[in-house]
Amino acid sequence: MKKAFSVLLGLTLALGAAQAQQSLTLYSGRSQALVEKLVQEFQKDTGIKVNVRYGRDAEILAALQEEGSRSLADVFWANTSGALEEAVKRNLLVQLPASLTRQPQEFVPSSRRWVPVSVRFRVAAYNPAKVKDSDFPASVMDLPKVAKFKGRIGWTPTYSSFQDFITAMRAVKGEAATKAWLQAMIAAGAKAYPSNPPMLEAMQAGEIDVALTNHYYIQRILAGVGEGEYEGKGESEEEEKKELAAKEAKAGVATHYFAPGDVGGLALVTGAGILATSKNQNNATRFLNYLLSKKAQPYFVNEVREYPVIAGVRVAKGMLPFERALRLSPKIDFAKLTDLEGTLKLLREVGLL
């Protein structure tokens, strides 16, 4: 009896171990809508079963902290570098092997505890029926000075990408200038929205004419208006421009890019890291490698309209070529973008939080 029991126990343990070998638990701050297909591909290609827990960055981060050493998670895939840096600060992530951090050249944080997976840029969206591209100042810093925009600008002070943008502004322009800008924007009647989709929807509905947002929200709306094909299909640049303008007019949304190097064109990344508590480091590494592979990277372009982090991936029509978009962004040391605390303090001081 006792023997039979121990055999059974041994079998169960062995089975459990075998299963642990072939599975991976992913905590994803990116939504199921975006992640699911890619995860299925990974499962098909590797035979590793991926269990995903979806949530928002903050929820997952809080859960990871409450779980502590008992966490079952292997990989944390976040929507913002802020959440990942917070995880680094709390010692939740392991140092990644060079094979992972070597691949994407840009944006790898100095801690080497997470890798960027996709890139997005800050831009201004505008309603082409109300505002012309030439109405914009060269720098986002002068946006509140445009009389025509008074009371017609939307922003998302509580949204992570916006806060990263403010952190960058503090790094580039200094505390005082950033505070002055925030106050000038408030004085110019900037309207606060909880996130980007409702803000752009409000712009299409005529509530505002200009919105500070991320580039892919606009691209996604434009893609919904017509076919999104790859660039460089032999059309002349002139034709492409015309086609884009027609789409923008139809959608009521167009993109304004600020002058090269302006903080208004900041590049931001999403990324992923491996948790210190993971007992599946091998599978976790394989998963991150997969995210950075030639197979997975085009997915971010096609499905999300974000930019790839590896070379040689074509971007969708209507998107700026990556190198040009990158030139628009100011060159900032990524380590400086981690002072979220200071940004929140500033936003509280001016009454936005």
Add this chain to the structure above:
Amino acid sequence: MILRTQGKTIPPYFLVPALLAGAGVLLPLLYLVLRAFEADPQALAELVFRERNLHLLANTLLLALGVMGGATLLALPLAWLTTQSDLRGKRWLALLLILPLAIPGYVGAFALLGASGPNGLIHALTGISWPRPSGYWGALGVLVLFNYPYLFLNLRAALLGLDPSLEEAARSLGYRGPEVFFKVVLPQLRPALYAGWLLVGLHVLGDFGVVSLMRFETFSYAIYLQYTASFDRVYAAWLSLMLLVLTVGLLMGEARLLRGLSFSRVGLGSARARQATPLGLWRWPALGLVALSLGAALIVPSSTILYWVFRWPGDYHRGLEGIAQSFLHSAQASAPAALLASLLALPLAYLGVRFPSAFSRTLERTAYLGYTVPPLAFALALIFFSLRAVPFLYQTLALLVLAYSLHFLAEAIGPIRSALYQASPRLEEAARSLGYSPLGAFVRASLPLIQRGVLSSMALVFLSSVKELPLTFLLAPVGFDTLATRIWGYTAEAMFAEAAPYALLIAFFSALFVGLLLTQEKRA
């Protein structure tokens, strides 16, 4: 002495489950206090004693009062019409009128925004551009539309349980219709009104989805931001505790109002069947009110969702891939939660009504505290305690069901309590005198009378669980997606076409469940 009130002994099989339920609800509070004490005093003082908090407090209170008032103006006539008038098809109308509860608040707000404005559905159909809701009045309108059914369900349960002989007596004394309503019916509805107001009020206190979309700042929104924007559990805990103080105030107010109420029949025999009140020409304004409520809270949002499928074409079928599984998951988690919450609410409500004392009332009220603990904090608390005490339960369906039932326990208490007020304790006493044990007497004599209340409770908890987000995200087994988490995933990426089938299915599914419960109702 705890166990004896007014000379009666509380039987242990009511007391023990009630104490357990109360303890379960109090766990998250304990967690909040634990976290709160990690705060750095100086930074804390800066955050807690801000002028902005006063401003948030005023906003929150004004909104809560406004929504309670608005919901009453809608729910009271609707509840009366669907129970006591001769309106045709009133049972079906009642079913439809509960359904706005099935639409997650933020989806409803999104849909109403999508319906209005120059690009909206209303403009596309009629050429009239309806102003986009926003600010105080926008938040008030949207919250009334999607929360009035809490009050409606409570009032309906109470109205169905009224003994018509009291009204007949009033009429025989010369009172006319409206006078009878205000002097005889309305006072008897007080427990139901208070319970409904409490739920609506607490819901407004806890809402952040709708107010953020309406760009109106309240306390809960600030707490939500604290958790999400700054990844901060400590100051969020302080803000949550401040919100709980507000809740305690509301609860004490309700307790004062409820003191000494007793509405059970004392006469012999069973209540007579009710004669429906003929509406006559009033039928038309009555139908108008029903149409207005259904139009604004049900038809406009659901047609906007359908409209999304066409405005963002091409991809809705992609969203359909996992829909059967999410549907199954939603049912697996929400149906048992509805049952468990009613089971837990029964002893709490029973003690509160049959053994009224400071102790039993406090116990009953703790359930409401669990309801206002922000769901994110509630989920974190359950992670904290389950991993320490019962690690094998962590990330199981059982824990999710338990979380739903504890968090939504307050919704289950109201209808059961209202029903118990109407079920005479004399019947149980009679059953006791015939030799039944106290439990047997309760099961034989009272339970059949409060059946409707129990069903309403289950409906409320079910509808809330189906659309719940933070608890599901954090406590569900890994890989367990529900209809609500899918909807959130799609809308967050502005994939409205993909979200549409899920949003419609949630509404349809909830309608089926509520319909099933209503068919169990005694013919009114």
